[in-house]
Amino acid sequence: MLKGRVAVVTGSTSGIGLAIARALAEQGADVVLNGFGDSAAIESIRRDIADAFGVRVEWDGADVSRPEEAAGLIRTAQDGFGSCDILVNNAGIQHTAPIEEFPAERWDAIIALNLSQAFHTVRAAIPTMYKNGWGRIVNVASIHGRVASINKAAYVSAKHGLVGLTKVVALEAAGRGVTCNAICPGWVLTPLIQKQVEIRAAEKKLTADEAMVDLLAEKQPSKQFVTPEQIGGLAAFLCSPAADQITGQELGIDGGWSAQ
Numbered sequence: 001m002l003k004g005r006v007a008v009v010t011g012s013t014s015g016i017g018l019a020i021a022r023a024l025a026e027q028g029a030d031v032v033l034n035g036f037g038d039s040a041a042i043e044s045i046r047r048d049i050a051d052a053f054g055v056r057v058e059w060d061g062a063d064v065s066r067p068e069e070a071a072g073l074i075r076t077a078q079d080g081f082g083s084c085d086i087l088v089n090n091a092g093i094q095h096t097a098p099i100e101e102f103p104a105e106r107w108d109a110i111i112a113l114n115l116s117q118a119f120h121t122v123r124a125a126i127p128t129m130y131k132n133g134w135g136r137i138v139n140v141a142s143i144h145g146r147v148a149s150i151n152k153a154a155y156v157s158a159k160h161g162l163v164g165l166t167k168v169v170a171l172e173a174a175g176r177g178v179t180c181n182a183i184c185p186g187w188v189l190t191p192l193i194q195k196q197v198e199i200r201a202a203e204k205k206l207t208a209d210e211a212m213v214d215l216l217a218e219k220q221p222s223k224q225f226v227t228p229e230q231i232g233g234l235a236a237f238l239c240s241p242a243a244d245q246i247t248g249q250e251l252g253i254d255g256g257w258s259a260q
């Protein structure tokens with residue numbers, strides 16, 4: 001389905017981004033991986049995807065919270081692979097604290113990565129998508145792009161902003177073969193959430209398993225985690241011909257969280 005397309009997935013050395021990269025590679029796309037981590041582990045991920053799906057896979061360690069590195073990541077794909085047809089803005093971080101205790105530098109870091117990243121990558125990638133008459137932009141937002149929770153001022157603000165940016169880009173690109181959508185997951189058990197489980201376990205004096213159940217029960221009616229693979233499947237669907245007319249949407253994948 002995606003043979004001959006080039007996908008750039010930010011934050012794809014772990015968690016949701018890695019599953020999206022795998023799902024796109026499974027459909028035949030060449031992939032530029034991005035993110036931090038141990039270089040031997042990243043090389044093993046790179047080789048594993050290339051071997052499993054017979055596609056070209058490269059890694060670029062750009063810090064996409066920095067405007068020039070975010071734009072540089074797109075240039076890497078265009079120069080190295082000849083294109084950036086699919087752009088997935090996934091890299092994100094979290095910090096939780098009541099607003100009066102929220103460190104200003106954490107606010108700045110979260111806005112830079114979880115929101116401004118997408119402005120800089122889309123700005124760099126979309127002219128070539130227009131020229132080619134085809135492009136797919138998938139922004140990994142969150143249920144927190146649709147509703148709020150306490151202690152997440154920066155994250156909720158950034159993700160709401162990302163949903164807004166998604167709609168603007170969708171309107172500007174409408175009719176030009178380029179779609180832009182946001183995926184809004186509920187709880188997914190990745191390193192990002194593991195940290196919140198640990199904080200909850202410590203605060204409420206629970207075991208790790210009890211803290212997970214407690215976390216799910218509070219917000220996610222299915223009481224089951226969304227899996228990274230399910231999000232990969234949704235991202236691949238958004239790149240399929242069936243999704244040609246799906247644009248400007250905030251697609252929930254949240255076990256019913258947003259239905260309440």
Ligand code: NAD
Nearest residue numbers: 011013014015016035036063064091092142187188190192
């Ligand atoms: P994760 O911590 O497992 O992965 C984050 C990835 O981003 C890693 O590859 C990391 O190396 C990379 N990264 C971090 N800072 C970076 C930077 N400055 N430049 C480039 N790469 C960077 O997190 P995850 O849970 O897989 O989250 C991925 C996305 O999904 C995030 O945007 C997050 O907000 C969103 N999300 C996660 C959940 C969840 O429950 N896990 C729910 C909703 C939305």
